[in-house]
Amino acid sequence: xxxxxxxxxxxxxxxKLWGGLLLSLExxxxxxxxxxxxxxxxxxWYVSAGRVVRGVIAAYVEFIRNVPLILLVYLVFYGLxxxxxxxxxxxxxFVATLALYSGAYLVEVxxxxxxxxxxxxxxxxxxxxxxPWQRLIHVRLPxxxxxxxxxxxxxxxxxxKDTSVASVISVPELTYGAQWxxxxxxxxxxxxxxxxxxxxxxxxxxxxxxxxxxxxxxxxR
Amino acid sequence: xxxxxxxxxxxxxxxxxxxxxxSLLVVVLSLIAGVILGVGLVYGPAPLRWAVRIFSDTIRGxxxxxxxxxxxxxxxxxxxxxxxxxxxxxxxxxxxxxxVVEYLRGAVASIPKGQSEAAMAIGLTxxxxxxxxxxxxxxxxxxxxxxNGVTDAVKGSALVSLLGITDLMQAINQVIGRTYExxxxxxxxxxxxxxxxxxxxxxxxRLEQRFTxxxx
Numbered sequence: 001x002x003x004x005x006x007x008x009x010x011x012x013x014x015x016k017l018w019g020g021l022l023l024s025l026e027x028x029x030x031x032x033x034x035x036x037x038x039x040x041x042x043x044x045w046y047v048s049a050g051r052v053v054r055g056v057i058a059a060y061v062e063f064i065r066n067v068p069l070i071l072l073v074y075l076v077f078y079g080l081x082x083x084x085x086x087x088x089x090x091x092x093x094f095v096a097t098l099a100l101y102s103g104a105y106l107v108e109v110x111x112x113x114x115x116x117x118x119x120x121x122x123x124x125x126x127x128x129x130x131x132p133w134q135r136l137i138h139v140r141l142p143x144x145x146x147x148x149x150x151x152x153x154x155x156x157x158x159x160x161k162d163t164s165v166a167s168v169i170s171v172p173e174l175t176y177g178a179q180w181x182x183x184x185x186x187x188x189x190x191x192x193x194x195x196x197x198x199x200x201x202x203x204x205x206x207x208x209x210x211x212x213x214x215x216x217x218x219x220x221r
Numbered sequence: 222x223x224x225x226x227x228x229x230x231x232x233x234x235x236x237x238x239x240x241x242x243x244s245l246l247v248v249v250l251s252l253i254a255g256v257i258l259g260v261g262l263v264y265g266p267a268p269l270r271w272a273v274r275i276f277s278d279t280i281r282g283x284x285x286x287x288x289x290x291x292x293x294x295x296x297x298x299x300x301x302x303x304x305x306x307x308x309x310x311x312x313x314x315x316x317x318x319x320x321v322v323e324y325l326r327g328a329v330a331s332i333p334k335g336q337s338e339a340a341m342a343i344g345l346t347x348x349x350x351x352x353x354x355x356x357x358x359x360x361x362x363x364x365x366x367x368x369n370g371v372t373d374a375v376k377g378s379a380l381v382s383l384l385g386i387t388d389l390m391q392a393i394n395q396v397i398g399r400t401y402e403x404x405x406x407x408x409x410x411x412x413x414x415x416x417x418x419x420x421x422x423x424x425x426x427r428l429e430q431r432f433t434x435x436x437x
Contacts, residue, residue, distance in 0.1 A: 065422075068378075079403040082403045161284040175286055182294055
């Protein structure tokens, strides 16, 4: 034992961690924004589609949910460019992967939300002469949003944690910054204590903020 | 191309076996630790409850990858030397234990209070109440999410490849390093992980259907 904590070197390189945290948040926000679009489109399509389309969407969801994220990250970054002629940065590649990943989880979230919209609301929409499209925009989606918002917040927070996997393709987010300090200063315990605190504080702050949004959204109007 | 991959199959099979072995160890160890801590969280004295709450919320609040690096690089720094295999198992077990604690807490909380009160009224001791009244019912609520969560252990185990442990993920990367056949090998790996996890989540769905009722 006899390990003496010394945080000086951590503070000297703190810009790596701070910049990493901001990048982690940025990656999570962009990925979930794209993921929400993927999830919404596929969920709306799923509930009104025939068996073939449902099968394809279900296959996408099940595939992504049952394969480790790190493998998907490697597959998109190292695998795809060998078979199709594309070139992209590690960061773009990771955002694409995480967007597809979150999309698969969100299809499920939105699909069960859409199915939870009370039948009477849709009938009421029909009764006042709304077209199917108007019913979707003005009746089904707003109600679904209220139902699914807690699950959406949870998905976002777990995505924020999943951004740590970007470190394996050298995207300089928070975990990458931690490893850099780990290997260059050997203040190992200190750096992981600080990084743990940073993930915890950010994660719980996000959770708190999102719960406020949920409460506001529930009572508004 | 296919010849090269066929040549690597025994090596990949070894990696796959290691992935399953790590997952199995983690699942069993975390079940034991999680049930003990979970009972402590629900029935223990206040200081124990706080300790378990802090443990669980901290572990669930950070990425598994950070936890793995913390354990793997941090323990030797404070003088605890574990083989990388056991450091990986320890880190994944800590992560899984926190989940098991929450499943257990949720399952016990879902049992109506009247059950416990009725058991007290007929004079059962604390242990008897747990063994004959609470646990048999809580088990039904615990099992489906727990089995579903086993897939997290299998998926999480892919991260131990970063510690130089030759699990399935690492075996695939090594074969790609020799053959440059990235895409077929990643797809093969994805299918193997998929097969294991899909079987587990299918089992969990079936159990959920069987166990959705609770005897009143």
